[in-house]
Structure formats: structure tokens, C-alpha cells
Amino acid sequence: MRAKLNLLSLSALALGALAGVVTGCQSYDFEPVEPLAIAQTTVEETITALSSKPNIMLLVDISGSMTLPVRPDEPTCMVRDSQGATVLCGYENGCPTTTCPTRWTELQGAVPQFLTNSGPYVRFALTTYPEASTGSGVAACTKPTVSSVRKGLPVVEDDASLLEHANSINTLIQAIPNKGTGQPVGGTPTSGSLTFVGSLDGLKDPDRKNFVILLTDGLPNCNEANEFSGAENPLQCKCTIANNGCGTAGVPFERRGCLDTNESVKAVQALKDSGVTTIVIGFGAETASGDGPAVLQAMAAAGGFARSCADDPNACGRNDTCIAATGLCSRTFYQAGNQEELADALERISKEVVNPEPCLIPLKGPQLPSNPKLIVVYVEDERLQPGDGTWSLTDNGVLFNGATCDRIKNSRPEDPIKIEIRAIRQR
Template sequence: MTKPSTQRSRWSARSRWPAAWMALLGGCGARTGLNLPDVATFPDVSDAADVTDAADVRDVLLPPMCIPGRFTLTQRGADMMLVIDRSGSMGQRLGGGRSGSSKWVLLRDALSATLPAFQERIRVGALFYPQEGADTRLATCALANVPSVDINPGNGTAARVIGVFDSTDPGGSTPTAAALLRAYNYLVRNPNRARARYLVLATDGGPNCNAALDAASCVCVGGGGPFGAGSCRRDTNGQRCLDRERTVSEIAQLAANPIASIPTFVIGLADETDPNYAATLTAMAVAGGRPFVSSSGYATYYNVERAEDLTRAFTTIQNTVSRCSFVTPSRPEEMGSIVITAGGATVALDATHRDGWDWTDRAFGEITFFGAACERVIASRTTEVQATVECVNDGG
């Protein structure tokens, strides 16, 4: 699929979590909207899944720990929350054409083609935003109050997810930041450290619905296209302004939170020639920690220009989270002291996520294969992923 060339970012492990985010996270909690459990009740990585801590149990993640030997790794289960844009523009055709199916229908068809094959491997949930019937001025930015998400993560939920597309129509604005935070808080309130957790955002428009923005000077997302010529100056608040900074910041905090990190995949369905749109989606994808990485090493979002791009994006993402993530009991400090093999062949450590493996939840011992390495693991149908660990010069 063709990828946007506007403001792409070169991807490396060292640049994933800027120090600024960690400083910002020091003040998290009610002010950011992060609904984290109290520290005394959050499960530690050393606890059994879903077991609440006792008062005297350690309440910090274990440091990297080295155990020498050879280990057969196990696949890690996954909970995946789909965060699906149901704004009015999703009723339009992809690329602004006059023929063919709407983006809403194409999204339904792509999920129909991919979810059933993965629903026993991945517990899938969904949140659609804004709320159903949000085509009035008062409700255009609202999220549904009950339930907290439309479909709780579970196995065998594909038909229920697809059914929402058939029973509701697009309408309203694009409160992306609020929707992602709602989905994140649901996953955090229902923790299971034995399973990895992911957000998958599918959107066709620039995020908005931030009334605090200055309507007289902002980039306007209302009228005449995704970032059309229509002006926000006649508005009394900034709800139709492009809400880039807040949305990117929110996604980065969700992915980098030291207590409950949840990454976000970003799928974009729109005209990539608009520089505001492409740059915003790219920033969101990089902040989420799971961007699409091109063969030349550039990180961007999963761009959709045609129906098959959408199906390919969902297949790639679901393969990554369900077939290419494994857990090792040994977490050595020295990168060179662990060797990963799949099907008997050594796989290189690759922080660029183009062709190799990388730590994706080191505190829990999770590694993930990316790019061609992930494809080779899937094609070989192997479960023989092994780690050989030496603990010389390791701090653990």
C-alpha cells in the first residue's frame, strides 16, 4: 500500500519514549483522565493473572532479571480494543469518489474478512465514537455513557462488532482523544497481565471536539473536506478545530505509562494529499508506539487508499498481536546476552521493527517479531521459538 510522504519519522527504539513524556507522566492521574487502579491493588508481574495484591506485596514491576539457560517461549495472549470512528464523514466514499462503497461499509467488510479468523486467538472488543445518533449540534461530540465500551473484549465477538455497522449509521464529529481514553480506561480497570493489551484506531478525519481551542486562529476541520476551506471563526468555541496536540499527547501517555502501558495502532482512511491530515495521523501513529514501518525505515500510519489496503492493515496488525508475540522467563539487562531463534534459525534484534525481534514489554518478558521476521514465523507455522541466555556481566 502507498504510504504518505508528509512529515514521516525515522523509527528507532531510542526515540520511542521521549524523556518529556516521563516528566509529564509524573503528574498523571485525575488531571490527565488516566483512570489507573490504586497502586496497592494493581497486579504485579510476579502475581498470577487477575490476582489482587495483598497489602505487603511488592507494588513495582520487577527489574530485568537474568536466568541462564535455553527456554522455549510461549505465545502471549492478547486483548484488542477497536476504537472506530463513526463520524459523519465515514459515510462518504474513500478518496472522495462518486462511486463505490462508503468508508463505513469498507471498514465493515474488512473486519468481516479478518476478525473471524483471529477471534479465537484475540479477545476483541470495540468502542464506536461518537455516540449513536450524534448528528445534532448538542450531541455531535458525545460518547455513549452506558456501557463504557460498546463490546467488551472476548473471544467470538466478531459478529457483534460487525453487527454495529449494520445497525447504526455515521454521524457527528470526531472526539478521538476522549474515545481512546475511554477505551484505555476500560482495559486498565480490567487488568490481566498474562495478556497483552492493544488499541487499534480506525479513523478518516482529523480529531476535533476540543472546545478549549481558539476558533479564530485554529486549523478548522469543518466543511468542504477533511480540512476544508470552511472557517471556524463563526463558532463560539473550538470544537471544530483540529485537536492535534491534545490527541497526540494523550496517545503518547497511554503508550508510555510506566504502570499500564497500552500501545495504539493507527489506521487512516482519507486523502493523504492533505498535509495536515497526513502529518496528524503520522504523529499519532508514532506516539502510539506501533507505527507502520516502511522498508526504508520510516514510521507512519497504516494508510488506506483502497479496500484491499484496509484488509491488509487489519491482517498485519492481528498477526503481530496474536502470532508474533512471545514471553520469555529470562529478561537479561545486556542485549547481547540473549539469542532468539525461530524454527532453528537465529533472528536478529531489530529496534527499527523492519525485520527482527524487539522487547515490547520487557518487565513482563514479552518479545515481538516484526516485519519479515513475523511473516517467517507465521509461514513456518512454528511454535518452536527459543531463547538462549547467558548471564555474564548482567546486572540481574
């Protein structure tokens, strides 16, 4: 087999020497020259066009805190409770959502466009958690079961059927009321919920990319086997229950109420080890301050999904930075405080995971070559020159055309196409 040469090995720098006899004192002015910085990108893809539509499980938090207002300082968010006292709305004291939108109503407003835009290209499913009918006691911590899978993965995957399936998921989300029977209640058993969706056969498809989008507004808790006890290890426990409800030995939330960071990260890592990428979205005040950012950062880092800012340096949002050298955001999870920010996060996720063009291998920012001549493309270990019937370099990456594109589209799981792209960028 013919060996493939690394692009970096194709360039050499030759230095010449000038020698002579000098009979007098000479002076020379030297101008410093900045050394050439070179970065190489190698992208390898094994493509099976008919299996290119990914599986995405939406794992949506419907804990009681989702009924809290997104702008608690709004005067209309103060309501009368059953005793006549003026309190902040939420939980059993429903918010007047027309003037005081809640986290749940903002989520309901952000989801439709995402599902409509991505629907034809994604195999969506929906699981909600917790599986609770009460906001108090141990029952508030019930982990999901098959009853929590409100919509499974689709059977057919033509564009029209997938869009219809995605729209049916939106209908289910819109049907969950902010107040009344079926409203969000309970705690946040995140580790158990991630473990549950990881057990579903649909996310074990080796011929597809499999994702879990975790959308949560609260700190993970509800783990009865938490390694820490609020009574024995109060500092490590980081109790999530009001009035230190974890601090007494023997109470139901001695361990359930402790922050469940380690097991949640382990659950995400287990998904990653089984081929499932977890994308984390934090929605609400608890995910932007206190212990929230550190927990979500650890979970998202374990999930293996890189937030790209290569094509938009402002993509990382507030209180975050874009690392120019990598084209990635410093924060590994998406953080949203309202409907607009959540819709933006979902749109950016859609652009990263959806590929309506199977003949395009995306390259972004630092991955693109600094000169069109500094890129080589191999298909099944054969180097292809750019042109009609092979490929061209676009602003979005390498776009295959003609017979090569047809070859990609006709690939099957049992007969995939191996593609390798090598690009150099001078900085």
C-alpha cells in the same frame, strides 16, 4: 552466578607486523579492504503462556464523514438532495453503495476476514465514537461513554469461544447502516475517546499485551477545551469545520472545531505510559493529504507500535519507504484508501500482534543472525545449546521444542519464563 559474555567480545582481530632490512627502493600495491560491519540484536521476553493472548480494543470512528464515497469521482456518486440539486452523496444524502461504496461499507467489507483469522488468538472488544445521534451542533461531538462499548472483552479465552466473540463483534459492525437510523454521524472526538478507553479496567491487565487499534477517517476535533481558538489563533487552530465555522468568538465550535492534535497525542502517550500500545489506521482522503498525515504520524509515534517491513520491502504501501537497516517503515501509521488496502493493513497488524505459537520468539530481517552460529539463547539465565528438547533457529525466529517448549507452555503469570536471545548479523 556465571557471567554472560557478549557475542561481540568473543571475536578478536589480530594484526601482524612484518619487519626487515630494505636496501633498495621498493613499491607496494595496497588493495583497500572494506571494514567488517557488525550489528547485534538482543531480544528479551518474559513469557507467561496462558496469558499470551492479547487484549485488543477496536476503537472505530463512526463520524458522519464515514458515509462519504471512497471514489468521489464516480458518476454514480452524484445524487439529488432534498431540494432537487445534484450533490456528492454522503451524510444525509445516502450513497448508492452497490455502485458507489463508502468508507463505512468498505470498512464493513474489510473487517470480517481480520476478525475470523485473528479471533481465536485475540481477546477483542469494540468501542465506537462519537456517541452522537445528530450531525449538527454540540451534540455531534459527544464523547463515548459505557454505552459506546458495544462489546466488552471476553470472559473465557479458549480458541472456539474467542472466535465466537470476534464474530459477534463483526455482526455488530455489519448492523450499523450506511444510511438510516443508527448511521455514522457527528464529529471526531479522538482525544476524549482515547482517554475513555484508557479508563476501562480490561485494558489494565499487567499479565497481557494490551492494544488499541484506532481506525479513523477524519481529523481529530470536538475538544471543547482545545488550547487554540479559531477567533484568537486562526493559524494554530486549523479549523476543521466548513466555511471557517471556528472563526467567530463565542460560537460552539470556536474551539471544538479546531484540529485537536496535541491532546490526541497526549492521550495516546498516556495509554502507552499505562502499558497500552496504540495502532493507528487512517482511512480515507483526509488521512492521506493536508494536515492528516502529520497528525496521525505524531499519534502513531507516541503509540509505540513499529510497522515492520523486514519480511516484505513492499509492506509499507504507497508513498512510503522501508528502511533496510531497521526493517521498519518510515510512516508510523497505516494508511488505507479502500477496502483492499484496509484489509491488507489489518492483516499485517494481525501478523504483528498475534502469536498462535507461544514457543516461537519471532526474529525478522535485520534481527536474524547472518550465520546460525552467531546466536546464543538463555532461558532463566542459563545458556542452552540448540537441539532436541531445547531450540532451533528457523526463518521466523527461535523455535523452542520438547521439554523447553513444555516449560514455556506451563508457565503462569506468577511463575513466568525469562528468555534472552542475542544474535549477530554481519553486513
